[in-house]
Amino acid sequence: MSTNTVSPLFVGRADELALLEGALGRARDGAASTVLVGGEAGVGKTRLIREFAERAEGARVLVGGCLELGTDGLPFAPFTAVLRRLVRDLGRDAIVELLPGGSTRGLGRLLPEFGEPEGDGPEARARLFEQVLGLLERLAEQRETVLIVEDAHWADRSTRDLLSFLVRYQRSDLPLLIVVTYRADELHRTHPLRPLLAELGRVDWVTRLELRRLSRREVVEQATSILGGLPGRFDVDDVYSRSEGNPLFVEALLSGDGHDAVPESLRDLLLASVERLPEETQELLRVASAGGARIEHALLTAVAGLDEGSLSRALRPAVAGNVLVVDGEGYSFRHALIREAVHDDLLPGERTRLHTRFARTLEDNPLLLPATRAAIELAHHWHAAHDVRPALVSAWRAAAAARRATAFDEQLRMLSRVLELWDQVPDAAELVETDHLEVLDTVILVAHLAGEFERAISLSRAALRLVDAERDPITTAGLLRRRGLAAYDLGRAGYVDDLRTAARLVPASPPSALRAKILEALARMLNTPDVWAEKEAHAEEALRIARQIGDAKTEAQSLITLTWSRGHRAVGDQDLSGYAEARTIAGGARAYTALMRAAISESDTLEGWGRHEAATEVARRGIAEAEEYGVSRTSGAFLAINLAEPLVSLGRWDEALEVIEHALDLAPPPPYRASLMGFSLDILLACGDLEGAEALFHESRGILAQGTYRDQTLLPNLRRELELRLAQGDDARALELIAAALRERNGHVNPRLASPRYGWPFLVSALHATTVTLPTRTSPSSVTAGAPGPAGEPATLEEVVRELRDVAAKLEIRGDLQRAQSLTFAALTAHDLATWDTATQAWEELGQPYARAQALLAAAEAALAPPGGREPEGQPSAVRESVAQRLSTARALAERLGAVPLLTEIDALARRARISLTGEALAEETRLGLTAREFEVLKLVTRGMSNREIAGELFISVKTVSVHVSNILGKLGASSRGEAAATAHRLHLFATP
Structure with missing residues (x-):
């Protein structure tokens, strides 16, 4: 992997960027606008502002920052920097011409180029404020202007006063946007910026934006961008837990030499707030740092050995200084890396003594913490104290406590520590009352439950090397079973061989x-x-x-x-x-594992039959149980796949995307991740987002290339690639994929296509491509596939079609869903109106709006162009009315779904047939090409609602709203939310409330 110092990819700030762009849009539309952007150090305020500035096309962006000299530092520092930049860009004379009355002496307080300042006192100060505001207004009259004041937490009194003046008195008829950034973590209770922010927050046109930390999934995206490849799960866990989603900290941890200490590049930043505190407080923080990121009040009292009064006196400055925060009945460091930095400053002897004190305190009084947490923290402290015997025993007991709490990740961590310490403790087997092989077997089981399939396989191999199959066939069989199960879930070859070998090793009698x-x-x-x-x-x-x-x-x-x-x-x-x-x-x-499998299998069966609603109910119930049993990342993610599939079938695409996003945030095992992304890809393809679909396909293909998967994974993925290549116009690759799928290397029919559940969808897509899409683009006789036909020569389009029909003729039909798919296949073969109508009815009964809309379009085409029939305009009026009805229904379905390519096909057929589609679902000019959901979102945008408010109104995720807003701006050709809202108002799209 290559490593970048910072992430080339701008991660996780789509909503925040949209808010800033919306504020600029309002300013362009003649509405006063100011945004106050807060966030802790390193959370990405500067990166956000830079990205926003780069995208503010046509705007003049003026940036000035406050200097780190405290709240009594350099007066007017950001405005001096802005003025200096303007003089450099425009020249002094141009600035003079812009000033009201041409007087420059007021600006002399900012730059000597403008002469001696005019007097002192309130009048001179007011003159300066007026001149700065007047200059900004004149600049805004020339073109839209953005004033950015960074690091306002370091602003002096004069800067704060001028900033307040500009925000309050900015004109609403000029395109001027003011953006102010500040560190929220620096604002202790007496900080002078706090009352100013509260005061400005009450101004109507001021918006406050607090930058959150990144989610785990966003940290994975950032780390992948920095490293140039996907990091391992344990690396991600380490970086995410230590950085807690702070982008700067993520970058520092990834660019450091290792994970043992806080990188030097961060130490000064992290310790600055600690070093300002009284010495007795710093000493207490050193004690607390050994207790972890969060420590109970009672435990801190016991370990520190202080009475309540002394403890409170030492704690209060740390809480007031925002180093510690009150957390329930205890305290936590504002950021985990602050704790690490303080802990790293301890001398080795101090560290050992402190952890030993914690361990002995917990042993003497385990009720200071809940049972599971007490066991895990006790193991942590003995391990940190480097006392290997109690460290091994406490880790073994902590693993048992974690198992009772179904905390499999923690159980795996504790068991891994037992393995790590085993050789250092001569009587380890006696201490934990089990042997090394039993420990290994337990770790393999827990690794599988935790979703660490790769680790389970490698540990199984290690354990098998310790066993002689001839002398101990039973133990060998058990380990082969463990390896087979893990390999099956990871998609690695050899799992059936492992299990068949295991079955041979265990005798049938006596039954076992x-x-x-x-x-x-x-x-x-x-x-x-x-x-x-x-x-x-x-x-x-x-x-x-x-x-x-x-x-x-x-x-x-x-x-x-x-x-x-x-x-x-x-x-x-x-x-x-x-x-x-x-x-x-x-x-x-x-047996929660069996309970989870029952939910997985039943929801799969129901979806296979086309009973989509019933499948969603079973899957949802299973996901809730998975959370209860602590297996959300494994069984819960698998059930999310089984929930997303029927939701996609039912046309509830926004809901499906939210289910997928939530499951992906849990960092599921790679095969599950690929399947989840596959359903997102289906939706993106149907909506016409080819760029997003290509990115998802590329990522999922990289995952699937690492294993050997079943037809339930491979055939849908092959179908998706086929549909993607067709949408991209890569006809040769599309036909090559079909031919390759039909035949394996030995020339025999691919046995995977004998699976009705996954074979029928592929065959339908392939036949549609070869009988509808490809023939309209090129001559069938001129197209050949890369894969050989039955005679060993490249297969022609006609030969591929024949073979698709041959395969379909032998494929079973099991249930209503496959019946609808087979009817669609038959209609594609005959292009017969009656068959298309039957297929349409089948899809309607199943409740699948997208497939129904596709069938309605095909039925309309069949009605307009029967074999040997007349031109569309020459059809009888009854036929044309039936076609109009089909197309209107299809368009309404496609519009509700946001299926842009299908909408385009429907409109194109209506235009060719000179059929006017009337009614609410019809006129594209009425809705400007927007889908029904996009139209809803635009309506709320025109009311000035934020993405988060829209999400609450429509019961969808903020991320989904952001995608809809981006689509709206693209379709309307608008550069901002304000411009989109102005377009809607100009066209009177919405009635005035």
Whole structure:
């Protein structure tokens, strides 16, 4: 990877940037506008302002900063810097011409070039203020002007007064925007900027913007941009937990030499506020720093050895100085890296003594903290004190406490520490009452539960190297099962071989729990048609053994596998009571893994049948349970996939995007991330955002290239690439993808296409491409695919079409969803109106608006151009009316969804047929090409609502609103929200309330 000092990518500030651009738009429209931008040091105020300034095309941007000389520092520093820049750019004489009355002596207080200042006292001061305001107004008369005053927390009294004057008396009929930035973390209770901010905040045209820290997902984007590649999950966890989402801190940690100490580049910034405090307070902060980012009052009292009065006297300056903040019944450092910097300043002996004091205090009185937290903190302190025996024992006990709390990440961290310390403690096995191999096996299990599949595989390999399969076949089989499960979830080859080997190692008699578990796992992973009988046989044997020996967990898992298997290959709806029975069994055994799998499998089955609403209900219930069981990142993310899919089918795209965004924020395992991004890609393609779709496809393809995946992952991804290439006009690549999918290297039909659930959608997209899209662009005989046809020569378009039909003729139809897909395939083959109408009806019954709108468009085309029929305008009026009705319905559906490419096709057909679509859904000029949702958003924008307010009004995410606003500006050709609102008012799009 290459490393940048700062992130080339501007991350996570779309809403804030939109707010600033909206303020500039209001100023351009003749509304006074000021924005106060606050945030802690390093949160990205300067980067935001720089990005905004670069995008403020046509505006004159004037920037001046206050100097770090305290609140009694250099007078008028930012305005002096602005004036000096203007003199350099325009010349002194040009400035003189702009000043009211041509008098310059007032500005002499700022620059000597303008002569001696005029007198002293209130009158001279007022004259200066008027001249600065007058100069800004004259500049704004020439072109829109942005005045940026940075670091107002260092502003002197004179600067604050002038700033207040400019904000209060700026003219509303000039395009002048004032932006002020300040460090919110510097504003202690007596800071003189606080009352000014409160005062200005009450002015109607002043907006306050507080920059938040970045989310974990945004930190991943920033780190990827800095490093030039995706960092490992544990690296991200470390950087995110230490930086707490502060962009500057992220950059410093990534560019440092390691993660053991705070980089020198940050130390002075972090410790400045600490070093201003009294010595007794600094000493208490050193004690608190050993306690972690948050420390309970009772624990700090016990370790510090101070009475309540002395402790309060020492604490108060730290709280007033914004170094510590009150957090419930305790305190936390304002930022984790401040604690680290203070802790790093401790001498080695001090550090050891303090952590030992904490450990002994917790051992003597464990009730000072909740049980799980007490166990984990005790392990932390013994480890930090470098006392390996109690460190190992406490880590083992902390892992058990974390397991009871279903905190798998923490359990994995504690168990990893046990492994790290094992060789340093000669009697480790006696101390924890288990051997090294058992510890390894437990770590593998927990790594899998925590979603660390790669780590589970590598640890399994390490454990297998310690075991002789001939001497200990049972242990070997158990480890092979663990590795197979992890490899299956990660998409790595060899998982079936591992499980088949494991099954051979465990005898059928006497019946054992291990054999039942292995057979159930093997049944779960056999999914191709050629092994379906074997799959069900293994599941049935596992179920029989589990019931025989009373293994409720494996019984539930086996029942889920059998129910899913039978439902998956069913022609119609089958009995799903097996899922309910499995949940009952799993609930009695507290087997949350089986409970999660029941939700995953049932929602998948229901969606496969086209029962979308029922699928969403099951998936939502499962996601809530995943949060309760502590597996949101793994099972919860998988269920988010199963929730997003039916939401996309139902046309609830905004809702689907929010589900996907939330799941991605949890940093799920790579395969899950790729699947989630796939549904986002579907929506982007349907909405016509090819740039965003290409970016998502590129990222997901990079993930999928690392493993070997099943048809449920590969076929949808192949379909998405096909549709993306067609939308981009890359016809040759599109046909090559179809031909390659039809045939493997040996020339045989790809067995993956024998999966009805995922084969039908691909076949429909492929046939549409080869019979509708590609023939309209080129001659079928002139197009050949890169993959060979049956005779070994490059396949022509006609040959590909024939083979698609051959594959479809052999593909089963299971349930209403596949029936609708097969009807669409048949209609594409015959281009027959009756078949298209049947397909349309099928999609309507399923509640899939996008597929229904596509079918309505195709039916309209078929009605207008029957084989040997007349020109569109020559059709009978009844036919034209039916076509108009189909197109109007299709347009209303596509408009509601925001499916811009489909809208374009519908409008183009209506124009060719000279059909006027009437009604609310019709006239593009009425809505300026905006989707229904974009039209709603524009209406709220014209009311002056922010993205956050719009999100609350429409019950969608702020990020989704930001995307809609960007689309609106692009379609209207507007450079700001204000300009878009002005366009809406000019065209009288909305009635005046």
